[in-house]
Amino acid sequence: MFIRPHSLAIITTHQCTAACDHCCFTCSPYVTKSLRYERMEQLIDEAAQIPSLCVISFTGGECFLLGDKLDALISRASGYGLVTRCVTNGYWAVTPKAAEQRVAKLVKAGLKEINFSTGTFHSRYIPVQRVINAACACVQAGLTTLINIEICNESDFKPELITEHPVLAEYIANRSLTVQRSVWIEAEGISPVTHPEEHSRFNPDRKSGCQTILNVLAVTPDEHLVACCGLHLERIPDLHLGSVSQKSIRQVLDEAPDDFLKIWIHVEGPERILEFVKRYVPDYELPVHSAHPCETCLRLHKDKVARTVIREHYREVEDEVVSLYLAGMASNALNTAVLRQYQGQQTLATDEA
Numbered sequence: 049m050f051i052r053p054h055s056l057a058i059i060t061t062h063q064c065t066a067a068c069d070h071c072c073f074t075c076s077p078y079v080t081k082s083l084r085y086e087r088m089e090q091l092i093d094e095a096a097q098i099p100s101l102c103v104i105s106f107t108g109g110e111c112f113l114l115g116d117k118l119d120a121l122i123s124r125a126s127g128y129g130l131v132t133r134c135v136t137n138g139y140w141a142v143t144p145k146a147a148e149q150r151v152a153k154l155v156k157a158g159l160k161e162i163n164f165s166t167g168t169f170h171s172r173y174i175p176v177q178r179v180i181n182a183a184c185a186c187v188q189a190g191l192t193t194l195i196n197i198e199i200c201n202e203s204d205f206k207p208e209l210i211t212e213h214p215v216l217a218e219y220i221a222n223r224s225l226t227v228q229r230s231v232w233i234e235a236e237g238i239s240p241v242t243h244p245e246e247h248s249r250f251n252p253d254r255k256s257g258c259q260t261i262l263n264v265l266a267v268t269p270d271e272h273l274v275a276c277c278g279l280h281l282e283r284i285p286d287l288h289l290g291s292v293s294q295k296s297i298r299q300v301l302d303e304a305p306d307d308f309l310k311i312w313i314h315v316e317g318p319e320r321i322l323e324f325v326k327r328y329v330p331d332y333e334l335p336v337h338s339a340h341p342c343e344t345c346l347r348l349h350k351d352k353v354a355r356t357v358i359r360e361h362y363r364e365v366e367d368e369v370v371s372l373y374l375a376g377m378a379s380n381a382l383n384t385a386v387l388r389q390y391q392g393q394q395t396l397a398t399d400e401a
């Protein structure tokens with residue numbers, strides 16, 4: 049009842065042409081776990097039946113490894129009137145001409161948006177020039193184009209390669225290209241990734257609700273439907289709504305319990321929830337070095353103390369949080385009716401802990 053997704057991210061494969069340190073899904077050329085092509089076709093058909101859903105993004109791993117099948121999937125989704133987006137490292141744009149030719153096919157298939165990732169870790173595998181070739185071709189073809197550049201203390205990437213590039217700078221100035229810095233976070237067991245103190249998610253100006261959870265669903269190569277497309281979705285079982293290997297997206301959504309913690313994360317974000325925990329456990333150590341909400345979210349879900357406090361005290365904030373969620377979700381009249389129906393019927397993902 050509380051899940052009205054506007055987007056579906058299809059994590060087409062964990063295979064990638066790169067093997068970046070700290071990749072959130074540990075993708076590489078040697079990992080072959082992928083969604084079956086026929087299942088991806090069905091997922092698009094199922095997504096088209098969900099009225100709130102209007103965007104399909106193809107991601108990975110590297111979705112361009114699908115070759116012509118990627119174009120066919122884009123075409124299928126576009127045929128339903130869905131907005132389509134690809135997320136890629138740009139490896140395929142070997143030359144400006146190659147980029148132009150590949151992008152022309154994507155546009156013909158109906159692609160509307162494309163996001164590129166680059167930075168220190170990516171550029172060890174994919175030369176930044178390919179991202180530049182690809183971005184130029186996409187902007188020229190009229191696609192909504194965005195370049196994400198990793199940010200962390202360990203980065204020696206020069207963003208000026210993008211922002212001061214003679215052609216890209218012009219696109220940035222006339223707003224046909226967006227460049228943003230994306231916090232690069234550490235994966236377990238690899239070299240440290242750190243961030244300046246001012247990037248702490250616990251700084252008052254950086255705390256925010258998670259706009260992704262319940263709004264952007266993801267399907268993993270294991271055919272799990274997940275309530276967000278966050279960086280740690282593979283490591284947080286509570287975010288998994290169920291398997292779509294034998295059921296449709298709609299069925300899994302209909303059977304998923306209304307989990308208050310997801311609503312709370314959406315409204316307040318994981319940092320404020322951990323601060324709530326600290327009110328009951330004054331010596332609780334907040335992960336103040338967290339520079340990304342998904343990092344804080346992983347701690348929130350894995351920490352036994354936090355889960356216990358949440359389980360014991362969440363009712364104290366429940367009505368206020370649910371009201372705020374509903375206020376942002378639908379009309380006031382509908383919200384009131386749903387709130388009445390909801391009161392006293394919800395479950396909590398930490399109940400089983």
Ligand code: SF4
Nearest residue numbers: 064066068071109137
């Ligand atoms: S390009 Fe993206 S998906 Fe591929 S290894 Fe790097 S971070 Fe992972």
Ligand code: SF4
Nearest residue numbers: 258276278341342345
């Ligand atoms: S903060 Fe949590 S719920 Fe939100 S996107 Fe990240 S992992 Fe998902």
